[in-house]
Amino acid sequence: RYGRIEQLFAGGRIETLKGTLDIPTIPASSAGPDIREMILGSEGRIGLITEVKVRVTPLPAHESFHVMFFPSWDKARTACRKLVQNRTQLSMLRLSNATETETQLALAGHPGMxxxxxxxxxxxxxxxxxCMMTFGVxxxxxxxxNALKETRELCREFGGIYTGKQLGDKWAAKRFTMPYLREALWELGYAVDTLETATDWDNVDKLLNQIEENLRNQLNEKKELVHVFTHLSHFYTQGCSLYTTYVFRVADSYEETLARWKTLKTSTSEIIVNNRGTISHQHGVGKDHAPFLPVEKGELGMLAIGSLCQTFDPAGLMNPQTLVQK
Incomplete structure (x- = not known):
């Protein structure tokens, strides 16, 4: 409903080493390449955004979150695709695979309930x-x-079991606090990280399985287990994002722990970009993802991005080694 930042960013002012770049707030334009899009995703290589104007949405009169369960991943994923391609008016949609569903229920507390x-x-x-599907109206x-009725009717065709708002309310209450579990897990001797991508519908299952299998088995030689689970979110008619969490045991030294993380992160990133996935759907590129960007953009695409950076910052002073490693 509310959109991602590229939809909300209407215009603003950017201070560059070549001067001030003003982007007017025009609703839409077909007048050449979109300068606004050049700034989005440039990660400071072009300049500093000193003024930003965003599109706002009035607070809704009502908003609620609900949970549906499906007997299998195939039925759940198909139901989500149908909801999105039918343009059912949902404000949020998230589908947890079986392992994430099991993990989320275990973390919910209240074992009796x-x-x-x-x-x-x-x-x-x-x-x-x-598999658990969480959605908002x-x-x-x-x-x-109307949105709730349409969702329930469509999901019923795929064996969906509606369980009301209680779990949805729990999700809404904890959605911004769950990341703090990272510090608690670290104290207990476990590291947790996430990675994400996006791909077309016909590639979702293949790429998801490749990502999870690689993460789950990458530390086998060290006889270390990795707990891996994934959810789909940010749905589009063309495809969706895959958001994977992985938990592994901290080693006796910082250096070995970092080495384990690099092994997991690098090998999985290679799988993503070589199998029709984007290196980043929402986390950006930075320095960690920069080595994988050429696979996605291609040689000519990287030349164009590099030329843009060269135009605004020929000496490479602005956030160097980010996005383009030159």
């Missing part, structure tokens, strides 16, 4: 391998009611 939920879902045919009462 979760046990009852598991029993109910089992009776309805969603037991081992079940936003707008007027009528809009929310």
């Amino acid at each position: 979760i046990g009852l939920l598991e029993s109910y879902l089992g009776l309805r045919g969603a037991k081992d391998g079940k 936003t707008g007027s009462k009528r809009q929310c009611r």
